[in-house]
Amino acid sequence: MLKRLLGRVLIRTDGWVDRLYGSKWNPLYQSGALVVLCLAVMLVTGLYLIFFYRIGAPYESIVRIEGQPWGGRWIRSLHRYAADGAVVAAVLHALRMFFQGRSWGPRALAWISGVFLVFLLYVCGLTGYVMVWDTHGQLLAAEGARLLDALPLFSEPISRAFAGADPMPSAFFFMNLFLHIAVPVGIVIFLWLHVSRVARPVLLPPRPLLWATVGLLTAAALVLPAALGPAADLLRLPGDVTLDVFYTFWLPWTRSVPPGMAWLAAGVASAVIVAVPFLTRPRTDRRPAPSFASTRLCTGCEQCYTDCPYDAIRMVDREGGRGGKVALVNPAACVSCGICAGSCAPMGVGPPGRTGRDQMSRVKEFVQRHPDPGEDIVVVGCGRSAAGAWAGDQARRFLVSCAGNLHTSVVEYLVRSGARGVLIVACPSRDCWGREGPKWLVERLFHEREAELKARVDRRRVRVAHASAFDQWSLEEAMDEFAIDLARLDAPVGDDAVEVETECDLAESAAPHDPSLPRTEHTLDP
Amino acid sequence: MSAQTWARRSVASLLAIAGVVAMAGLSRVRWRNPAAETAELRLSWRIPAPSERSCRPPTEAEIEGVLPHMRPSEVCTDEAIPYRLTVLLDGDTLHSGPVARAGGRIRAITVYERFAIAPGDHRIAVEFAPEAASASEAMAMAVNADVAAAPGDVILVAPDDTGRLRASKGS
Numbered sequence: 001m002l003k004r005l006l007g008r009v010l011i012r013t014d015g016w017v018d019r020l021y022g023s024k025w026n027p028l029y030q031s032g033a034l035v036v037l038c039l040a041v042m043l044v045t046g047l048y049l050i051f052f053y054r055i056g057a058p059y060e061s062i063v064r065i066e067g068q069p070w071g072g073r074w075i076r077s078l079h080r081y082a083a084d085g086a087v088v089a090a091v092l093h094a095l096r097m098f099f100q101g102r103s104w105g106p107r108a109l110a111w112i113s114g115v116f117l118v119f120l121l122y123v124c125g126l127t128g129y130v131m132v133w134d135t136h137g138q139l140l141a142a143e144g145a146r147l148l149d150a151l152p153l154f155s156e157p158i159s160r161a162f163a164g165a166d167p168m169p170s171a172f173f174f175m176n177l178f179l180h181i182a183v184p185v186g187i188v189i190f191l192w193l194h195v196s197r198v199a200r201p202v203l204l205p206p207r208p209l210l211w212a213t214v215g216l217l218t219a220a221a222l223v224l225p226a227a228l229g230p231a232a233d234l235l236r237l238p239g240d241v242t243l244d245v246f247y248t249f250w251l252p253w254t255r256s257v258p259p260g261m262a263w264l265a266a267g268v269a270s271a272v273i274v275a276v277p278f279l280t281r282p283r284t285d286r287r288p289a290p291s292f293a294s295t296r297l298c299t300g301c302e303q304c305y306t307d308c309p310y311d312a313i314r315m316v317d318r319e320g321g322r323g324g325k326v327a328l329v330n331p332a333a334c335v336s337c338g339i340c341a342g343s344c345a346p347m348g349v350g351p352p353g354r355t356g357r358d359q360m361s362r363v364k365e366f367v368q369r370h371p372d373p374g375e376d377i378v379v380v381g382c383g384r385s386a387a388g389a390w391a392g393d394q395a396r397r398f399l400v401s402c403a404g405n406l407h408t409s410v411v412e413y414l415v416r417s418g419a420r421g422v423l424i425v426a427c428p429s430r431d432c433w434g435r436e437g438p439k440w441l442v443e444r445l446f447h448e449r450e451a452e453l454k455a456r457v458d459r460r461r462v463r464v465a466h467a468s469a470f471d472q473w474s475l476e477e478a479m480d481e482f483a484i485d486l487a488r489l490d491a492p493v494g495d496d497a498v499e500v501e502t503e504c505d506l507a508e509s510a511a512p513h514d515p516s517l518p519r520t521e522h523t524l525d526p
Numbered sequence: 527m528s529a530q531t532w533a534r535r536s537v538a539s540l541l542a543i544a545g546v547v548a549m550a551g552l553s554r555v556r557w558r559n560p561a562a563e564t565a566e567l568r569l570s571w572r573i574p575a576p577s578e579r580s581c582r583p584p585t586e587a588e589i590e591g592v593l594p595h596m597r598p599s600e601v602c603t604d605e606a607i608p609y610r611l612t613v614l615l616d617g618d619t620l621h622s623g624p625v626a627r628a629g630g631r632i633r634a635i636t637v638y639e640r641f642a643i644a645p646g647d648h649r650i651a652v653e654f655a656p657e658a659a660s661a662s663e664a665m666a667m668a669v670n671a672d673v674a675a676a677p678g679d680v681i682l683v684a685p686d687d688t689g690r691l692r693a694s695k696g697s
Binding site for chain 1: 534537538541542543546547549550551552553554555556557558559560561562564565566568570571572628633634636638677678679680682684695696
C-alpha cells in the first residue's frame with residue numbers, strides 16, 4: 001500500500017521534473033550515474049588534499065588547507081559536497097529501483113552490491129570526518145569507539161584512547177587515512193559487481209548534466225564553504241557541533257540510547273534493506289516468464305545476443321552437427337524485458353506471450369476492432385510510459401510491455417492497414433525499465449538496425465515520442481505536432497493484401513529452415 | 527526563446543540551485559550536544575596483571591613418571607587479585623563495584639569510567655584497591671581532590687608520572 005502510494009509520488013515527481021528539465025536531462029533518471037560522478041569528483045579532489053594532509057597534525061593541516069588562497073578551501077568543500085551528493089544520489093537511485101520493482105530476481109546482485117557500496121561510502125565518509133579532527137570528528141570518533149566497545153571484539157575498551165590522558169597517537173590518524181584511501185578500492189570492486197550483470201553499463205551522466213552538476217557543486221563550494229569546527233579537545237565535551245545530516249544523522253540518537261539498542265536498530269535496518277530482493281519478489285505464478293529462443297526460427301544472426309541489456313543470451317553451437325550458432329537464453333539472468341523480441345526479424349525469441357508473433361496476433365485483432373484507422377493516429381506505447389496512462393481514445397491505443405519489445409512488423413502492419421500515423425510512445429531513454437528499449441526502438445525504426453522497419457513503409461507516418469507516465473503534456477504536444485505534419489500528407493492508403501500470417505511467414509522465410517529440426521523452444525535450465 | 531521556455535528554464539535553474547543550497551545547508555546543521563550542559567568525571571588507567579602467586583612442593587602424583595631432571599621444585603599458581611573501584615562525589619557514592627578484567631587469563635586491568643556530574647564545586651574521592659585484605663601488598667591507588675567543574679569540563683582522574691592518581695582539568 002505504502003509502496004504503491006510512494007510509487008505514485010515518484011511517477012508524478014518524474015513527470016514534473018521532466019517538464020522542467022526535459023526527459024533527456026532529468027537528473028532523477030541519472031541517479032546511479034550521478035553517484036559515480038560524485039565518486040570521481042571525490043577522487044580528484046582527494047588526490048589534491050592528500051598532499052597537504054599531515055597525520056602528525058591533522059587539524060592544523062586542515063587549517064592550512066583552508067588558508068590556501070586559490071585551492072584548498074573550495075577543493076575541500078567540493079570534496080565534502082561531492083560526498084554528500086553521492087549519498088543523496090545513491091538513496092534516490094535505491095528508492096527508484098525499489099518502487100519500480102527492479103530489485104529482485106536477476107537484479108538482486110545489483111541491489112545487494114549497491115547496499116554494500118553505500119556502506120563503504122559511509123565508512124569512507126566517516127573516516128574522512130574523523131581525519132579533520134575538529135569537535136565533530138572528536139564526537140564521531142568517541143561515539144564510534146563507544147559503540148564498538150559494546151561488541152565482543154576488543155579485550156580492552158578502545159574508548160580509553162579518547163580519554164585525554166595522552167595525546168592522540170599518529171597511528172590513529174594513519175589508520176583513518178589508510179581506511180579513507182583503501183575503502184575506495186573496495187568501492188571500485190563493488191561497483192564492478194554492481195554493473196556486472198548489465199551489458200553496456202552507463203557510468204556517467206550526459207555531458208551537459210555532468211558539467212552542470214560539477215559546476216553547481218563547485219559554486220556551492222565557493223559560496224558556502226564547508227564548515228570546520230573548533231579543534232578537538234579531549235578534555236572538553238563538544239558543545240555546539242555542526243553535523244552533516246547525510247552522514248551523521250544518527251549521532252544525536254545513538255548518544256541518547258544504550259549501544260546495544262543502537263546496534264539492534266542498525267542490524268534490523270540493514271537486514272531489512274539487504275532482504276529487499278527476497279521480500280519484494282512477486283509470487284512464483286506472478287513473475288514474468290523469461291524469454292525463450294526457438295532453435296527452428298533462429299538464424300544465428302546474433303542480434304538478440306547483441307541487444308540484450310542484461311547479457312542473458314548466449315550464442316551456442318546448433319545441435320545436430322549442422323554448424324552455425326543458435327541463441328540460448330539464460331533464465332537466471334533474464335529479467336523478461338522482451339527487448340529480444342523486438343530484435344528478432346524472424347520472431348523466434350522473446351518472453352511467452354510477447355514475441356513478435358504474439359504481437360502480430362494482437363495487432364490483427366486490434367485492427368479488426370478499429371472501424372476506420374485512416375481517420376486517426378494510433379498510439380503504440382510502453383505500458384509504463386505516458387501511453388499507459390493516456391486518457392484518450394482507448395480504441396486507438398496499442399500497448400506493449402516495453403518500447404524495445406515492439407516488433408517493427410507491428411508498425412508496418414498498422415501503417416499498411418491504413419493508419420494515418422503511428423505514434424510510438426517510449427519511456428525517457430534513461431528511465432527504461434529494460435534499460436535500452438527506446439534506444440534500440442529508434443535504431444530499428446530509423447537507422448536500419450537488424451529487425452528494421454522495412455523500406456516500403458512510409459516513415460513520415462511513424463514517429464517516436466519519449467514521455468514518462470505522468471508526462472501527458474509531452475504526449476499531447478507530440479500528438480499535436482504529428483497531426484499537423486500528417487495533415488500535409490496525402491490520405492493514407494490501406495494495403496488490402498497485408499495479412500498477419502503472411503507477415504509471419506515472410507519473417508520466417510528468412511530463417512535457414514530445416515524441416516528435420518524439431519519445433520522446440522530452447523532455454524537453459526535455471 | 528519563447529516566454530514559456532524561458533520561464534521553464536528559469537524555474538529549472540532555480541530549483542537546481544535550491545537543491546544544492548539545501549544540500550549544503552543540511553551538511554552543516556548545528557546541534558547542541560546535551561552532554562555539554564553538564565561536566566564529566568572521567569577515570570582512565572591501566573595496571574599490569576595484578577595477581578597473587580602461591581607455590582607449594584609438588585605431590586608424589588605430580589612428579590610420578592616425570593624424568594628426574596624435569597621435576598619442578600615447586601608448583602605455582604597465579605590467581606587474579608580482584609579489584610574494587612569506589613567513586614564518591616561530595617560524599618555520595620557514584621560507583622562501587624568490582625573491576626572486570628579483560629580476557630579469560632590473568633590480564634591487565636583497565637579502568638575507563640565516565641560519570642556525568644553537575645557543574646559546580648565538588649569533592650571527589652576515588653579508591654582503586656584489591657578487594658581482599660590479604661592482598662594488601664598489591665598496588666592500590668586513591669585520590670581525594672576538590673574540583674571546580676564548569677559545563678563541558680572533563681575532570682580526568684588518571685595516574686601521573688609517578689604512578690599516583692591525580693585529578694586534573696583540561697585548559
